[in-house]
Amino acid sequence: MAKVLDEQSRKAVADTIRYYRDLGIYDLYRCEVPEGMTFGTTIEREELAVITDLPTPLVAAPEPAVDPAQLAAILADKPASLRVIREDLGDCTRCKLSQQRTNIVFGVGDPHARIMFVGEGPGADEDAQGEPFVGRAGQLLNNMINAMGIRREDVYIGNVVKCRPPQNRTPERDECDVCGPFLxxxxxxxxxxxxxxxxATAAKFLLGAVDSMANLRGHIYDFHPILPHTAPERDPEFSTKLVVTYHPAYLLRDPRQKKETWLDLQMVMKYLGMSLPKRNPEA
Ligand code: SF4
Known part of the structure; x- marks a missing residue:
């Protein structure tokens, strides 16, 4: 026998379902509570539809069609579209990383960049300034970019998670899964x-692969961003390329890998048809 939820529980269920819909998860299933079990509360399908505006009965939502006119407008005004994503993020509390952050570190650079660098998450300097890669690792990343014959302003830089993990720990899977759709x-x-x-964190998140850096490096991958159903930028046609290299923070700890990193960056430059400097710079 189904119970009617009180106002607070109804709101909690609705918030949870909207949260999943924000993430692009539309298919939700109910577990029937067996006779005699006392935990939890069941809810009628019709009631669920009322409080969440979901169709009833619950069925998989059809793929929303991409509106070509809207997509064209988005592609024409990239700075405005990035601002919309930032506004959607708001004063985000979607994951526990919100609890200790000072600033959300959204991303920076040229919205029309040919190259995008993606790290794992902000550190202390980034958290304080609200900009990715501004500490020592950021200075090294700038050197790497300059070695390619371009400037930091010419690329776009972001992270898998936009809030600093405590003690600079590696972002956890659930944090990446919640924040990653914005990236x-x-x-x-x-x-x-x-x-x-x-x-490795950025590589594994973007490629969905669990492998060593040694195996992940040295390839040019096809990459197709997985977007929430609600993302107006959703373009089933768009795909790009991706290479994996060492994180600058790791290079600060083990400078011997700079040479390998330079090989990765040369691979990027070759792919883009950029001319290679005559000698290996000290990245
Ligand atoms: S890491 Fe991302 S999802 Fe988590 S609170 Fe920060 S902005 Fe929100």
Missing amino acids: MRQISVVRPEIIVALG
Whole structure:
């Protein structure tokens, strides 16, 4: 026998379902509570439809069609589209990383960049300034970019998670899964010709692969951003390339890998048809 939920529980269920819909998860299933079990509360399908505006009976939502006119407008005004994503993020509390952050670190750079660098998450300097890669690792990233014959302002830089993990720990899977769709939307707006994943966390999140850096490096991957159903930037046609290299913070700890990193960046430059400097710079 189904119970009617009180006002507070109804709101909690509705908020939870909207949260999943924001993430692009539309298919929700109910578990029937067996006779005699006392935990939890069941809810009638019709009631669920009323409080969430979901169709009843619950069925998989059809793929919303991409509106060509809206998509064209988005592609024409990338700065405005990035602002929309930032507004959608708001004063985000979608994951526990919100609890200790000072600033959300959204992303920075040229919205029309050919190259996008993606790290794992902000550190202390980034958290304080609200901009990615501004500390020592950021200075090294700038050197790497300059070695390619371009400037930091010419590329776009972002992270898998936008709030600093405590003690600079690696972002956890659930944090990446919640924050990552916003990165995917940024990629879909900037539409870089190639993405450089900095470090294992970014590489594994973007490629959905669990492997060592040694195996992940050295390849040019096809990359197709996975976007929430609600993302206006959703373009089923868009795909780009991706390479994996070491995170600058790792290079600060093990400078011997700079040479390998330079090989990765040369691979990027070759792919883009950029001329290579005559000698290896000290990145
Ligand atoms: S890391 Fe991302 S999802 Fe988590 S609170 Fe920050 S902005 Fe929100």
